[in-house]
Structures are given as structure tokens and as C-alpha cells.
Amino acid sequence: MNKIRIAIQKSGRLNEDSLRILKECGISFDNGKDQLKASSRNFPMEVFYLRNGDIPQYLKDGVVDVAIIGENVLFEKGEGIEFVERLGFSKCKVSMAIPKGKSYTNYNYFEGKRIATSYPKTVRTFLEKWGIKADIHIINGSVEIAPNIGLADAICDIVSSGSTLFKNNLEEVEVLLKSEAVLAVSPKINEERSLILNKLQFRIKSVLQARKNRYVLMNVPNKSLEKVIEILPGMRSPTVLPLAEKGWSSVHTVINKDTFWEVIDELKAVGAEGILVCPIEKMVL
Ligand SMILES: Nc1ncnc2c1ncn2[C@@H]1O[C@H](COP(=O)(O)OP(=O)(O)OP(=O)(O)O)[C@@H](O)[C@H]1O
Numbered sequence: 001m002n003k004i005r006i007a008i009q010k011s012g013r014l015n016e017d018s019l020r021i022l023k024e025c026g027i028s029f030d031n032g033k034d035q036l037k038a039s040s041r042n043f044p045m046e047v048f049y050l051r052n053g054d055i056p057q058y059l060k061d062g063v064v065d066v067a068i069i070g071e072n073v074l075f076e077k078g079e080g081i082e083f084v085e086r087l088g089f090s091k092c093k094v095s096m097a098i099p100k101g102k103s104y105t106n107y108n109y110f111e112g113k114r115i116a117t118s119y120p121k122t123v124r125t126f127l128e129k130w131g132i133k134a135d136i137h138i139i140n141g142s143v144e145i146a147p148n149i150g151l152a153d154a155i156c157d158i159v160s161s162g163s164t165l166f167k168n169n170l171e172e173v174e175v176l177l178k179s180e181a182v183l184a185v186s187p188k189i190n191e192e193r194s195l196i197l198n199k200l201q202f203r204i205k206s207v208l209q210a211r212k213n214r215y216v217l218m219n220v221p222n223k224s225l226e227k228v229i230e231i232l233p234g235m236r237s238p239t240v241l242p243l244a245e246k247g248w249s250s251v252h253t254v255i256n257k258d259t260f261w262e263v264i265d266e267l268k269a270v271g272a273e274g275i276l277v278c279p280i281e282k283m284v285l
């Protein structure tokens with residue numbers, strides 16, 4: 001039987017969340033500690049554990065059909081590879097940074113400078129956009145140290161919390177791109193495996209929707225029902241069930257976790273009580 005071949009990072013920042021999302025999709029397989037390839041027991045899928053930086057080439061060659069990879073790496077090395085889903089984890093930026101205290105007004109700062117980076121194409125694209133000429137020094141890790149050891153005047157690297165820049169006395173001055181983990185697809189995927197991809201995407205969407213929402217139950221005096229229903233931004237309209245106690249109802253609905261606290265405050269203000277909030281495992285729209 002045909003199986004979809006998915007690449008995920010063997011170890012590193014993307015590994016754990018990539019494994020988690022596939023497991024939450026109900027797909028079981030071995031975790032790659034001792035092997036570089038695992039077959040799922042309950043879904044037509046083979047998992048390849050690879051270096052993140054090598055994955056774009058595997059996608060281009062059609063050695064794997066899909067991959068979980070950072071958008072930043074796709075931009076850098078994955079020309080012509082599309083992604084079909086943003087996965088909501090490993091959010092970061094690829095930014096230019098310079099030593100703290102230097103005066104910076106705009107990109108002209110980089111004219112004639114030495115820039116250390118692991119993302120040469122991303123930097124080149126930025127420099128070419130503004131017609132700036134600079135020297136790009138490619139290094140594979142610990143890029144932030146380069147200005148301190150006299151190797152470069154500026155760097156371009158991943159920024160998340162900003163603490164690595166801070167510790168190295170650097171300041172972010174330009175954000176070249178924003179990134180998160182995505183589900184990328186090989187341009188060579190065949191029709192049969194595209195059908196398996198559709199199934200995988202359907203499951204991923206249900207998991208991501210569920211993560212964004214909470215199931216909420218509350219008791220509401222009937223006289224407040226109309227106001228409560230007005231406040232609730234449910235999937236369709238909330239479920240309202242009578243309580244054993246006369247004059248009261250139980251209201252059930254789904255609320256986006258980002259607007260959740262504001263909505264709860266409003267609900268309490270109009271008389272909702274005993275509010276329960278539960279995680280949702282899957283949400284099929
Ligand atoms: N500090 C961070 N915060 C959030 N996401 C990050 C951070 N650092 C890296 N990432 C994201 O995770 C991806 C993998 O980063 P990681 O450092 O684990 O691997 P790598 O060393 O770039 O790759 P390889 O697997 O080839 O060794 C990056 O491409 C980026 O998308």
C-alpha cells in the first residue's frame with residue numbers, strides 16, 4: 001500500500017512539537033531515538049527523522065512527500081516548495097542585529113559592512129532589495145558571537161525572546177522575516193499520496209482548531225439568558241438545557257482562548273455562575 005513519507009527534525013527545536021502534533025492526529029509510530037525511519041502502525045505514513053537544514057533538498061528531490069519545517073528554512077533553501085498549513089509553533093523572526101550603542105537610522109548602515117549569518121539567501125535578498133553592497137560571512141551556529149570576536153559588524157539570525165541578542169550586547173534593527181513551523185509539500189508528490197495528505201491535513205486542522213478553543217459550561221438564571229446568548233461568540237448558537245432547579249439553565253458553548261477572559265468577565269457581570277472551562281481534543285468544522 002502507498003504511504004505518505006513525512007520528514008521531521010531528528011532533534012532540535014522542532015522535534016518535540018512535530019511529534020506531538022502527529023500523535024494528537026492519532027498517528028502512532030516510534031519516536032526516532034534509535035532509528036532514522038519509522039512506519040506508522042495505524043496511518044499510511046512513514047516518518048523520516050532528518051536534519052532541519054537538509055529537509056528542503058529532500059522535498060525538492062521527492063525523497064519525502066511532506067515535512068514539518070520552519071518557514072525561515074523554506075525561504076532560505078526551499079525555492080519552489082509550497083506549504084499548506086501553518087502549525088502555530090516555533091514562532092521566531094530572522095533579524096539583522098548590530099552592536100548596542102551604534103547609531104542606526106536605516107538599511108544604509110549595512111553598506112560595506114561584514115555580516116555574519118547562517119541565512120545567506122535571506123540576507124542577500126534584503127540587501128539586493130535596497131541596493132546595498134556588503135560582505136556576507138556564512139557561519140553555521142553561535143552567530144551572535146561574531147561581532148564580539150571581530151569577525152563581523154552585524155549579524156542576521158533567529159530571534160525569539162531576544163535573550164541571545166541581549167547577552168551578546170546586540171540590538172535588533174531589521175526584521176527580515178517572521179517564521180513558524182509549517183507543513184511543506186514536495187512538488188513531486190503523486191496523486192495517491194496527495195489523497196493521504198488531504199486526510200492528514202484534515203486531522204491537523206481539527207487539532208489546531210481544538211487548541212485555539214475551549215469548551216465552556218455555565219449556569220444562568222433564565223432572566224439573563226438573552227444577554228448571555230448575545231455575549232457568546234459560539235460555533236453556531238449555544239446549547240441551552242434546563243437545570244433541575246426551576247428558573248435556571250445550563251449553557252454550553254465554544255470560546256476562542258484568546259478572547260476567553262474578556263468574555264468570562266462579561267458573562268459574570270450579567271449573572272452567569274459556576275463557569276467550567278474544558279480543553280477540547282479535536283474540533284471538526
Ligand atoms: N529560539 C527559537 N525560538 C523559536 N523557534 C526557533 C528558535 N530557534 C530556531 N527556531 C526554529 O526552529 C527551527 C530549528 O532550529 P534548530 O536550532 O533546532 O535547528 P537547526 O540547528 O537550525 O537545524 P538542524 O536540524 O539542521 O541542525 C529553525 O529553523 C526555526 O524555524
Ligand SMILES: O=P(O)(O)OC[C@H]1O[C@H](OP(=O)(O)OP(=O)(O)O)[C@H](O)[C@@H]1O
Pocket residue numbers: 013141142143144157158159160161162163164165
Ligand atoms: O531570541 P532567543 O530566544 O534567545 O532565541 C534565539 C536563539 O535561538 C537559536 O539558537 P539555538 O538555541 O537553537 O542554538 P543553535 O545556535 O545551536 O541552533 C537561534 O540561533 C538564536 O541564537
Ligand SMILES: [Mg+2]
Pocket residue numbers: 013
Ligand atoms: Mg538553533
